[in-house]
Amino acid sequence: MSKPLNPIDALLKKTSTWLEDSGPMPSIVISSRIRLARNLDKYPFAVRTDDESMLEVMNVVRDGAAHSKMLKKAHFVDMDEISEIDRQFLVERHLVSREHMQNPEFRAVIIGDGEAVSVMVNEEDHLRIQSMESGLNLRNAWTTINRLDDELAETLEFAFTPKWGYLTCCPTNTGTGMRASVMLHLPALVMQKQINKILHTITKLGLAARGLYGEGTEATGNFFQISNQVTLGRHEEELIENIERILNQVIEHEQNAREALLTQNRAQLEDRIWRAYGIMGNARTVSSAEALDLLSAIRLGVDMELMSDLDRTTLNELFLFCQPAHLQKLEGSALSPKERDMKRAELIRQRIGKT
């Protein structure tokens, strides 16, 4: 009998379903995500909790999840029982937050099949339920997470008042407890120097723009996460409609900027894209930040049909596997930053069909 795989190692075998390039608007929208903050009525919130209470929350949520059909094939991962590289790996997969990685004690994550749904346990709230979809698909993500929320509510008693809605550790999440976010690739708006104006407008409309890994991280490689700020006083569907309306405008601006690049600066654009391709096929050492920049340039080339040698699926895989913990998991051992840069370059050369 073969030894059963560690659940993290099993994840390594494939790309997350939300990176499958199967959703709407794949040329601009990488993925859509909805997260619900929930707390158990009978246990103190994170700010006032203790070890014993946290341990109980973990067990109660674990038992509750065991009754959910949607989590039937899910893995329960105790953050304290896995290695630091595995924890980092989960951050890179957007399955846990950086805070969750940094404080693993009495914290867990439940990972659904294909990573489409997951639940962080004892993060800022007792439960942070998450649903991810490929492309621009907040509605599907909402349908899925709403169903999972209902299933969990059958066994778990969530803190809720008719006046305030769901109660959360931080008051900014109270109400629906919902945060919807979308990962966008906006290279043309960056090249045409229109991005700051767009992000400024988004903020005034009640949305937030962040880097790849959420709050406090910078946008790299022209990838941006846009999410709602308001969670209170509206229905979830209204909030989603509002985000989608604004996103559609951002997408239109990006499309116009791409058209403008093509008519005004085609030569420079092609040069940039093909140089990125040439570097990726030949470099012997590539940093994380450079990899994102190169992937961004090549993705733009593929999206604009200026390059037919590659597809977005390969780029999405690289997007995921070029990250530090992914590289170390692939290698099967810890690597220094310098070794990672070499391993990253090697992986990129292999995946884009050169050696």
Add this chain to the structure above:
Amino acid sequence: MSKPLNPIDALLKKTSTWLEDSGPMPSIVISSRIRLARNLDKYPFAVRTDDESMLEVMNVVRDGAAHSKMLKKAHFVDMDEISEIDRQFLVERHLVSREHMQNPEFRAVIIGDGEAVSVMVNEEDHLRIQSMESGLNLRNAWTTINRLDDELAETLEFAFTPKWGYLTCCPTNTGTGMRASVMLHLPALVMQKQINKILHTITKLGLAARGLYGEGTEATGNFFQISNQVTLGRHEEELIENIERILNQVIEHEQNAREALLTQNRAQLEDRIWRAYGIMGNARTVSSAEALDLLSAIRLGVDMELMSDLDRTTLNELFLFCQPAHLQKLEGSALSPKERDMKRAELIRQRIGKT
């Protein structure tokens, strides 16, 4: 009957023989050149001359050259009768100086078969005889130019006194009238930041270090021209021996620097070389300066046997044909700087086997 080719167009068909990569020390020394300054005894020197006298010098030298066996297949090119692009083309081939190009009236150049020997007429001196060889081969260049000088002296009476030797327009050339120079590729000394120390030492030993196109031009792409300063008071063979002795030391330093790069920084070195290769195979627009940098990196890769996809012959051809006038001659029409950068990128992609 086909129309006879313009002599400049004939040159375009092939690479100069001195770029054939056939001489000694090809991994560090591109080419060796000897130039002799000669003046006709009976005509005023350039500083005191007039149009009529210059025209007579042109005719006298032309007739004299017609008697030389070595110049039997040579072309006499009146600088004033060719286009500006053709004049620039001759500079790029190292057949005429920039000054000769800029003031074409009553100036000419005699170009021997394969460009191994040539004679500028009415440059700073009435004759500037030149001999070029591939690799480190000043002795062959000397044998050739000495023979040509003798042949020309059979019909032309050169200004010479037993005390001062050959008289020249500028006193710094008086004596032998000889300048020997060698074009070196010293990328490892540049990368290891030892180049300034080496050039400083060279200068103290009576040699001069310059850029690709002689006086007043900067070294680009790690290519340097090293030549003697002293022309008076010594035999030509002594001068050449002295340069060769110093050059051998420079070459040894470059070899040591390459070894050091390989043992200390192999990963970065390979990265640099392969990136250059990737960019050359894919870029859509490349400037002159960048082309030299890329060619320098790839040449180093070939020389150090880190790259087997290319040979020095191809690199030498690109070295020549990436220059502005060469590109325009290839295209058959004048090109704006932006168009040249695109044409250059296209040529590079073609020559290194990618499209």
